[in-house]
Amino acid sequence: MSDEHFDAIVVGAGPSGNAAAYTMAKEGLKVLQLERGEYPGSKNVQGAILYASALEQIIPDFREDAPLERHVIEQRMWTMDDASHVGMHYRSNDFNEEKPNRYTIIRAQFDKWFSRKVRDAGATLLCETTVTELLRDSSGKVIGVRTDRNAGKVFADVVILAEGVNGLVGQRSGLRSEVAPDTVALAVKEMHFLPREVIESRFNLKGDEGVVIEAMGTITKGMTGTGFLYTNEESISVGIGCIVSDFAENETTPYGLLEAFKNHPSIKPLLAGSECKEYASHLIPEGGYNAIPRLVGDGWIVVGDAGQFVNAVHREGSNLAMTTGRIAGETVVWLNRRRDEMTKANLTEYTRRLEQTFVMKDMKKYRKIPDFLHGNKHVFTLYPKLFTNAAQSWFRVDGVDKRSKEKQIMSSFRKSRSILGLLGDAFKLARAWR
Amino acid sequence: MIETTHATGMKVEEKLFQNRYLVDAGRPHIKVLPHDKPSKALLALTHACPAGCYAENERGQVEITADGCMECGTCRIMTAKTGEIEWNYPRGGFGILYKFG
Numbered sequence: 001m002s003d004e005h006f007d008a009i010v011v012g013a014g015p016s017g018n019a020a021a022y023t024m025a026k027e028g029l030k031v032l033q034l035e036r037g038e039y040p041g042s043k044n045v046q047g048a049i050l051y052a053s054a055l056e057q058i059i060p061d062f063r064e065d066a067p068l069e070r071h072v073i074e075q076r077m078w079t080m081d082d083a084s085h086v087g088m089h090y091r092s093n094d095f096n097e098e099k100p101n102r103y104t105i106i107r108a109q110f111d112k113w114f115s116r117k118v119r120d121a122g123a124t125l126l127c128e129t130t131v132t133e134l135l136r137d138s139s140g141k142v143i144g145v146r147t148d149r150n151a152g153k154v155f156a157d158v159v160i161l162a163e164g165v166n167g168l169v170g171q172r173s174g175l176r177s178e179v180a181p182d183t184v185a186l187a188v189k190e191m192h193f194l195p196r197e198v199i200e201s202r203f204n205l206k207g208d209e210g211v212v213i214e215a216m217g218t219i220t221k222g223m224t225g226t227g228f229l230y231t232n233e234e235s236i237s238v239g240i241g242c243i244v245s246d247f248a249e250n251e252t253t254p255y256g257l258l259e260a261f262k263n264h265p266s267i268k269p270l271l272a273g274s275e276c277k278e279y280a281s282h283l284i285p286e287g288g289y290n291a292i293p294r295l296v297g298d299g300w301i302v303v304g305d306a307g308q309f310v311n312a313v314h315r316e317g318s319n320l321a322m323t324t325g326r327i328a329g330e331t332v333v334w335l336n337r338r339r340d341e342m343t344k345a346n347l348t349e350y351t352r353r354l355e356q357t358f359v360m361k362d363m364k365k366y367r368k369i370p371d372f373l374h375g376n377k378h379v380f381t382l383y384p385k386l387f388t389n390a391a392q393s394w395f396r397v398d399g400v401d402k403r404s405k406e407k408q409i410m411s412s413f414r415k416s417r418s419i420l421g422l423l424g425d426a427f428k429l430a431r432a433w434r
Numbered sequence: 435m436i437e438t439t440h441a442t443g444m445k446v447e448e449k450l451f452q453n454r455y456l457v458d459a460g461r462p463h464i465k466v467l468p469h470d471k472p473s474k475a476l477l478a479l480t481h482a483c484p485a486g487c488y489a490e491n492e493r494g495q496v497e498i499t500a501d502g503c504m505e506c507g508t509c510r511i512m513t514a515k516t517g518e519i520e521w522n523y524p525r526g527g528f529g530i531l532y533k534f535g
Contacts, residue, residue, distance in 0.1 A: 038456070038527050043505065045535045107535035128527030148525055166507030168523065178514045186508045188484045190449070191534045235534075247482040248475060248512050254484040255446045278534050279449035281484035281506045 006032045006156040008332055009145055010123075011131045011169055013040035015318045016304025016325035017162030018114040019058050023329025025123035029336060032154060033123050034147060036130040041111030044164075045189065045282035046318060047230055047237055049212065050105045054319035058326050059117060063099065067109040069232035070210025071100030074203075078266070080217035080227075081388040085266045096209065104210050104230045104237070106191075134159060134173040134300070141343075142299030145169070158299055158342040160328055162321075165283045165305040175300065176293030181248060182374060183287025183308070185225060187241025188254045190262075192274035196234045202270060203231055214315060217384030219261050221252050224373050224380060227261045228315075229270065236271060238262060241284060243374060254281065286312040289367035295354075296347040301328045311362050313369055320359050327353050368432035376425060378417065386413055446486035450502040458528040462500045464509065465520045472496045473516045479509050504530050 010021045013035035021033045037043040049072065055062050074091035095101060119125055126149075135144040135153060144155035161170045165184060170176050194202075203211045215227040225242030240254075240261045247254065262271060285291065285308040292309070295302045303309075304321035311320065331350040332342070340346050354360045373379060390409045400408075413422060464487075466476070476496050479488040485502040488509070498519075510521040523529070 036523055036526050038531055041535055042531045043529070045532065048535075108532050109534075111535070130523050130526045166505070166510070168521075179511050181511050181514075184511060186482070186484060186506060244482075244508055244511055247508070248478045251481055253446070253481045253486070255449060255486070276449075276452060278452050278532065280453075280532060280535060281504045281508075283506050283508065283511070 004154065006030050006154065007336055008032075008158050008160060009034065009154060009156040010160045010162055011145065012162035012164060012167070012304075012306075013037075013115050013118075013125065013127075014044050014111065014162060014164060014304060014321065015114070016306075016309075016321035017160070018111070018118050019322040019325030020160045020162060020303055020329040020332075021123045021125075022058060022114075022118045022121050023326050024332055025118060025121035027333045028122070029333060031123040032156065033118065033125045034129045034131050034145070035115075035125065035127045038128055039108075039112060040115035040125070040127070041108035044107050044111055045187075045280045046105075046107045047189070047228055047239065047315070048105050048107050048110070048318070049230065049315070050103045050110065051316065051319035052099065052101055052103065054322040054326075056099075058322060065113070067105065067113050068208075069104040069106060070205070070208050071095065072102040072104065072212055073205075073209045074211045076211065076213040078213060078215040078217070079384045079387050080215050080219050080264065080266065081385045082218055083265060084388045084392065085215065085217070086387050086391045104212070104232050106232060106235075131163070131169050134169060134175075136299075140298060142173075142297070157336070158301065158332055158347070160325075160332070161300060161302045161306050162304050162325060163306050165285045165308075167306040170293075170300075170302060170306060175297060176302070179283075179285070180287070180291070181245035182243055183285065183291040183370070184244050185241040185284045185286045185312075186244050186247055186254055186281065187239055187284055188258050188279070188281045189237060189239030190258065190276050190280075191278045192236045192238060192271050192276050193234060194236065194274045198273070199231055199234070199236065205231070208233070215261075216380060217388075218381060219257070219264065220380055221250065221257065222377055222381050223247070223250055223252070224377070226315075229267065235277075236274060238267070238271065243286065244283070255279075284312075284317065285310045286370060288312065288370045289363040290370070292363065295351050296344055298344045299342050301332070301347055301350055303328045309359060309363070311366065313366050314362070316362075323357060323359050324354065327357070365434075366432075372428055372432040376428065378421075378425060382416055386416060446484075447502070450485060453502075453504075454531040454533060455501065456528050456531060457501050458524050461525070462498070463505075463522050463524040463529070464498055464500045464503065466496055466498050467518055467520060469495060469518060473513070473518060475513050475516050476518045478512060482512060483509055
């Protein structure tokens with residue numbers, strides 16, 4: 001590495017970094033992208049679901065060669081107790097469309113593909129290179145980065161930090177504060193392989209159709225969190241995650257939680273006979289709007305997970321990552337064309353543009369949800385039990401008359417949570433949801 | 435690797451065995467700083483670390499063997515306030531190498 005000067009340096013080659021680097025390189029900017037892994041994706045973990053619309057705005061014909069697993073035609077939302085689940089399922093043939101809306105993907109493969117596009121667009125990618133700090137001029141403006149490669153300094157007009165949820169560069173340079181344990185979830189995940197015909201018959205699928213299951217309830221042992229199971233072409237991604245501060249308070253191990261989830265009577269038959277080929281763990285930013293750090297400064301921009309851009313309620317993250325990356329890239333291109341300086345004031349255009357998109361609108365909409373979920377553990381313990389018990393009482397035919405069954409169900413809710421408690425929970429949820 | 439068996443009877447080592455790593459021998463990227471008695475946060479890592487890297491020794495201190503680390507950062511964030519561990523990413527190219535992610 002020499003004293004070469006770039007228009008922009010992108011730290012990280014995940015969805016947000018790739019979106020930013022691609023957008024700038026395609027418009028002819030001189031872009032250097034730095035990735036600490038051996039190849040893009042080697043450090044990255046996701047469920048994973050790809051939302052087509054965010055990628056379409058960057059690479060419209062991505063379906064031609066992107067490594068996609070299955071397009072999602074069915075969503076199952078489960079509330080679970082130890083022996084049962086009650087579910088809301090939505091399956092539609094409308095999702096079998098010419099340009100499907102959501103796909104399951106395998107991140108290591110997808111990130112490699114996206115990175116190939118970035119390099120084809122003209123960006124320079126250096127892997128196995130960890131950025132250790134930001135370089136600044138005497139006024140404090142960021143002018144480049146230092147890396148752990150020998151000689152290590154590179155300079156640019158602007159540095160885009162796409163370094164992920166556990167990104168150290170921005171934080172250790174004082175651009176943002178330490179991530180608080182109650183604003184991130186720790187998720188663990190396994191990849192289970194099965195022949196595609198088995199997956200298709202087990203999940204009632206044909207061809208490339210796919211199913212996703214999102215689950216909550218006693219599976220997280222009273223902690224704030226969710227489980228998931230996604231069908232890939234020849235594998236199943238299964239995982240579970242909870243807020244880090246809850247893990248700190250509980251004796252539970254993440255892998256113990258995953259084992260219990262896999263052995264739940266509703267999940268176990270879906271995985272029967274599969275071979276596990278990888279165990280992964282990663283943090284997920286879940287602090288929402290209130291946890292978003294400062295996003296721009298003199299010579300720097302933050303995108304993706306590093307900016308806490310995850311919509312935890314809808315399990316969306318990679319689309320927010322790609323969109324923030326794209327808009328950061330477009331902002332830099334716009335300033336570059338105008339020959340404007342990459343100052344904090346000028347880069348604020350990025351946040352102005354973000355405000356106009358679904359990203360900031362959704363983040364704002366759900367800004368009270370993290371506190372609601374974290375402060376109302378009933379959602380993960382008591383309510384799942386009440387719902388599943390009510391369902392059992394309703395469906396079990398045992399000679400008890402229906403009016404008595406109704407009374408019994410109503411009184412189970414009143415006894416365990418009181419009318420005021422029930423109303424209060426409903427009111428708080430409605431207010432947080434607004 | 436520290437042997438860590440838990441209530442489910444399952445060893446986390448069996449899970450980590452599936453994974454690919456390039457270990458930077460002799461240069462651990464995480465260190466537990468010398469201490470007499472671990473804080474509650476540091477002690478919690480013995481169950482919260484998803485790779486089971488942390489264990490309590492016979493003197494009641496917490497030790498780390500970082501070979502199975504998946505670089506998630508949970509331990510860093512949990513002990514950020516107490517400052518009991520030193521956390522850096524492995525050198526470029528080293529550490530976990532996800533095949534699927």
